Each structure stands twice: as C-alpha cells, then as structure tokens.
Amino acid sequence: MTLNLPDGPTLAFGAATASYQIEGATTEDGRGVSIWDTFAATPGAIRDGKDGSIACDSYHRYAEDAALVADLGVGWYRFSVAWPRIIPTGTGAVEPRGLAYYDRLVDSLLERGVTPTGTFYHWDLPQALEDAGGWLHRDTAYAFADYAMVVHERLGDRVKVWATHNEPWCAAYLGYAAGVHAPGRREGGDAHRAAHHLMLGHGLAAQALHAAGSRDVGIVLNLAPIWPEPGTPASAADGVDAVRNRVWLDPLVDGAYDEGLLRVAPELASAELVREGDLDLVKGSADWLGVNYYTPVRPGPVVATPDGEERHPETDAYPGVEPVTFHVQEPRTHIGWEVEPAGLEELLVDTFKRTGLPLMVTENGAAYADDHVVDGVVQDEDRRAYLESHIAATESAREAGADIRGYIVWTLLDNFEWAEGYTKNFGIVRVDPVTQDRTPKASYRWLQERLKG
C-alpha cells in the first residue's frame, strides 16, 4: 500500500527537471565533480561543446522556478538530487551546504502548494566513484544506498514520494556500452554488470527506505514498446525487449532474469556478479513505477548505407543482441524521435498488466525548434499538440483499467539536454541562454488553462 502517491479521481499533473540539466553552480558550496562534468569536458562528447556549469542557474533561481510550477497549476514537481552536492566524493563526508540547497528548494515548493517528488539518481555520479569503477563496481550500489539515506533523513519529513533511479537503462547502456552518455565508456557486455549494480543499488536503497518507514519508493524506467520492422529476426526483437524492458521488470516482479535475457547477457548468469539474495532484494521492492516515454522502438534488420548515413546513437546500446538498426517513422520531433502517442497507451496498459503497480508517467514531452516567436513568446503549437495527444493516451490507458496516478511533463525549462547540449529545447518555459531569463511558451499557457478546467 502506497501512502502518498496522488490518488484522486482524475490524473494528477506535474512538471519535471533534473539536477545537472538545470542547476549550474557546479563548483559552488562544496559540490564534488560529477561524471557529467568530466564527460562534458571531453572534446566531441557534447554536440555544442557546452556543459552544465551554468545551465539554467536554478541553483540560485529555484524560487522563481518554484513560482513557475505553482503558476502553471500542476500539483507536483519532480526534481532530482545531485549526489556530488551531498557527498562530494561519493562516500564519507556529507556537505551540509548541499543538503541546505534542497531544503530551500523543497520549502519554496511547499510554501506555494506544490508537492515535491524526488529522484536520488538522475545520472550525476560522483567522479571519485567512477574512478573506482563506477557502476561496474559492486561497491557503488552500497554507496548509493547510503547516499539515498542521507538525503531521506534530511528531506523525508517533507518529501514523501521518492524514486531511486531515473532511467537506469541510459545510465548502464548509453553510459557503459554505447559511450554516448557519461562516463562515455564502451565496455560491451560489461554494461550488463552496470545494469545489475544499478538494480542492486535500487534494492538496497528501497530496503533501507522501507525500514525508515517510507511506503512510496519507486523507480523510473524508460520502458519502450518494441515494434519490430518486417524482416527483423525474432531473436533480435526479443533481445532488444530483454535489454530495454525485462532486465528491470523481471527482477522487480519475479526476482529473476529470464532465459531470453541470459541468452544475450550471459554476464548476468555469473554467480560472482549476481550474488545470492541480490534479486530477492529487488523483488517486490518498488511501491510504484515511473514510466518515461517519448517514442516507440522499432528494431529492424541492418541495411547497408553506402551514403554514410549517421548511425543511430543507440545502435551499440544493446550488447549481446545481434546487430539491428532502429527505424524512425514520421512525424519526428527536433531530436529525431517519432511522435506516436499510441505507444504510450500500449506501454502503460502492458506495464500495469505486467507489474500490477501504481504507475506515474514521470516524463513525457518533446523537443521542437521553437522558431516561431511572436512578441517574445514561443508559439510552440507542435509541442502543445504533442502534449495534448500524449495526455489523451494516458487517460485512455487509465480508462482501460491501468492504475495511472499522474502525468508529469518533461520539462519545465529549456536546459542542458545531455549529449545534445543546448541544441534541443524540451521546455514549456524558454530560458534565454545568455541571461537565463524565463519566458513561458504557448504550451505552458495552454496547460495552465487546461488545468484551470
């Protein structure tokens, strides 16, 4: 029984952000170095060569951002905590100024009637832990649980709904296999070790949080509907589903990795990696599940491209799976992701069937070029239409019987979009790249009106 998830007769709404993408102030108040600082400083890693050192300067402008959330009329704000602000080298000494920042943030939300929900890990691993092996190393899971408890001890009186990880698939496979996210490593099948340690960290943290009385511990997954193109070998489609979806869901629901996954990830059959009790700890550990959805995944047979077509950035993110490419149909957003709200509806219905857990859409939104500006206001009809169709898909899934509690838009502010730098805008509020001034876009105004009913 969860206690504090939204539970009204209609969907709850929220807006989401993530620490490294908006805070800036990366050297202030004792914050340690994160893997994203290091990765962003690597030539060629980020499309525009930029980093999160200033970002939206939300470290200083958090009150203004809390006011934007409150004015929008959503009841919830999803934020993440930067581990290197709290424990700068990953283990050991706690930095009180880091905790004080999140205190201020949480209080300024609550004062304005907004309920905060926190995520402990949205990818900013302390660099010191990466230097010791990062998520390939078992100790990182224990360090994560300790860190989560430090945060919970301080904020848990006011923040009741927590997620351990955001999109561990990206952390493990984009970070340690494809190398397109921090820490930028290309370790092939060893990335499955990272996946296991992320889940172990989730399980350890959930156990400790439950022992401390929390009943609202979730995890946020970027699950995807897998829609193979004609001619895709069944084993390839199954492998993609295994590495994208089942590697997380099976341990959570069954406390096991399935046969199809072990075929592509024999690493997960190792008793040295998956120790006795690890998966029992994960089984049943989530009280709720966050689903982040942007686009369906359409694996297809590899077709030779003599014209040197750009490789799909996720091509190497499925180690052990026979080579596939990813097809993307029209229409697409500015980041090249297919717009398909039916994928969200299917995913929510299937995920509820599979898990029986209360679900929240913890991220959904779209990047567009935002090049239609009237009187200083971005007229983002494309983004508005994307949000409207995906909210409708969420409502349909709810009507079909899936227990969906909320819909949280990604994202409040234009921000540092990881490997894309500042070249892709997902915000419903424009942020001036020089002054950091915030201006609500037309999509923000539309959502505001809609929520007024």
Ligand code: FCB
């Ligand atoms: C998700 C991330 C989020 C944001 C969106 C566009 O994968 O969780 O931080 O970058 O994609």
